[in-house]
Amino acid sequence: MTGLGEPLVLDCGLSLPNRLVKAAMEENLAVAGQLPGERITRLYRRWAHGGAGLLITGHVMVDGRALADPSDVVLEDGTPLEPFVRWADAARSGGGRVLMQINHPGRVVSSDMPGLALSASDVSVDAGRYSRLYARPEPMSEDAVREVVSRFARTAALAADAGFHGVEIHAAHGYLLAQFLSPLTSRRTDRWGGSLDNRARMLLDVVHAVRAAVPDGFAVAVKLNTADFQRGGFDEGDAAQVVAMLASAGCDMVELSGGSVESLATHGHPADGRTLAREAYFLELAADLLRTAPLPLMVTGGIRRAATARRVLDQGGALVGMATALANDPDLPGRWLRGEQADVAPRQAQWKDKALAAAATQAVARRQLARLGAGCSTGRPPSAVTSLLGERLHRRRALRRYRRWHAERSRVL
Secondary structure, rough: OOOOOOOEEEOOOOEEEEOEEEOOOOOOOOOOOEEEOHHHHHHHHHHOOOOOOOOEOEEEOOOOOOOOOOOOOOOOOOOOOOHHHHHHHHHHHHOOEEEEEOOOOOOOOOOOOOOOOOOOOOOOOOHHHHEEEEEEOOOOOOHHHHHHHHHHHHHHHHHHHHOOEEEEEEEEOOOHHHHHHHHHHHHHOOOOOOOOHHHHHHHHHHHHHHHHHHHOOOOOOOOOOOOOOOOOOOOHHHHHHHHHHHOOOOEEEEEEEEEOOEEOOOOOHOOOOOOOOOOOOOOOOOOOHHHHEEEEOEEOOOOOEHHHHHHHHHHOEEEEEOHHHHHOOOOOHHHHHOOOOOOOOOOOOOOOHHHHHOOOOOOOOHHHHHHHHHOOOOOOOOOOHHHHHHHHEEEHHHHHHHHHHHHHHHHHH
């Protein structure tokens, strides 16, 4: 039986001190210039001393013209590197490792945002009555695909320069690389569409390009949906095949998650009607994959108890990812490693409107992140209503700032 405190050495040579991971959450804490500021630095220094062997950042965008949220951090050519050096230093200060999650939103771009909304095909987000909040995407040309591949590689190289131990390529949750993987969003008839081999081509090209751009010993991980939880979409059979492809491409580790803005699986409301566990949402679905995977797999999704974390390892998982639980108790990994049976029950909005409830639950978690980033304790979780209203105000301010930055950037370029 693998223990939570046992180290893990990835194929690239990077050694992780234990099996507990702070999984990615969108911090929404970028400052002017779409840079990581003092709040992010302070937040990650707090997590660094909480006991997790690995921290994975919230997504960092590879193209400043394409953001999922106006508070997203961007790292591309021309971005000042010093703020990222401070971020990496803070995240490494407790002796653990840190990966930067790198991402392109594709079509998951709000209609009020300037810039680009790209996708594999001309398929808009279907989020019911909230669909109008998303921009209509432009199908990508082959030149555009190649440009995005090179942007992932360049961002990874800059992450290495800043002192991060590796990157996690985001190919889940309905973002751009997941849009190419899913037959629901990729209706292409060229070399990027059709068969799973073709639909996985962009992701594999990104992995190869990133590996070629970074130094030896730098970890390359991928976040992948176990399933999209949409009928006719990317499923667990597809995931097993893609994991095998990633192992052959030199990927060091795959994190298994699920869902998207169209299917809120990470909030327990998948669009295909499946019933998910209350904890470790995707563990049962990934059971066969965990037993046969040719590379280390990390399972994330609602894990908040040590017993559940141990069950992930017992069933073949190599790493246990926690997200919202660490927004409420950043010391939870260390407490588990000391043998405490600590439990965290994050506040979740129980509203009839599932999409609004999910947004409110995320807002509560991000409010906790903001508290930690301000140097405060998390304390009692704030109310869902207050958090959602506060996040709307924060986004309005961030959108004005991003529009100014985007316009200035466009003039310079």
